[in-house]
Amino acid sequence: xxxxxxxxxxxxxxxxxxxxxxxxxxxxxxxxxxxxxxxxxxxxxxxxxxxxxxxxxxxxxxxxxxxxxxxxxxxxxxxxxxxxxxxxxxxxxxxxxxxxxxxxxxxxxxxxxxxxxxxxxxxxxxxxxxx
Numbered sequence: 001x002x003x004x005x006x007x008x009x010x011x012x013x014x015x016x017x018x019x020x021x022x023x024x025x026x027x028x029x030x031x032x033x034x035x036x037x038x039x040x041x042x043x044x045x046x047x048x049x050x051x052x053x054x055x056x057x058x059x060x061x062x063x064x065x066x067x068x069x070x071x072x073x074x075x076x077x078x079x080x081x082x083x084x085x086x087x088x089x090x091x092x093x094x095x096x097x098x099x100x101x102x103x104x105x106x107x108x109x110x111x112x113x114x115x116x117x118x119x120x121x122x123x124x125x126x127x128x129x130x131x
Contacts (some may be wrong), residue, residue, distance in 0.1 A: 001063075005075060008122050011062035015118060016056030019111065023049030035104030038104045055081060075122055082119030086112050 021108070022030055026045040029039040039045055055073060062072030073081075084109075089112040092098065 004125065006063045008118075008125060009059045009078065012082070012118050012122065013059030013063060015115065016052045016059060016081075018056075019067060020049045020052030020054075020056060023052065024113045027051075034107045035101045036107055037098065037100070037104075075126055079119050079122045079126065082115050082122065086116035086119060092118070 022034070023045045026039065026049070027042045031045075046123060055078075057074035059078055060072070061070065062074050065071065089108060091107055098104075
């Protein structure tokens with residue numbers, strides 16, 4: 001694996017871990033601190049947080065272990081996950097009237113644009129390798 005691919009996977013893995021941990025901290029008041037909607041139940045944010053942490057770990061395994069034959073999620077999987085996640089979040093931000101404070105809007109737009117940017121860089125890098 002090229003060092004630039006490894007770097008992309010590490011960045012993507014760390015972003016997924018960070019977002020996962022933030023979701024896992026919802027029961028401790030993270031939602032109100034970030035200015036995003038507080039759920040009626042912390043069940044779904046907790047499950048999603050665990051899934052994002054798992055994705056992040058899988059990406060880090062792929063970045064670290066690919067040379068030894070130990071594989072995780074891979075770049076293609078990361079691209080799909082990033083576009084799906086950012087696409088749904090952008091859909092909510094653009095088409096669903098959310099009653100959020102400015103802090104919440106900035107938080108969600110930053111996440112959406114950041115994840116979409118990572119996915120785009122990964123896609124362009126992957127397209128460049130195939131030509």
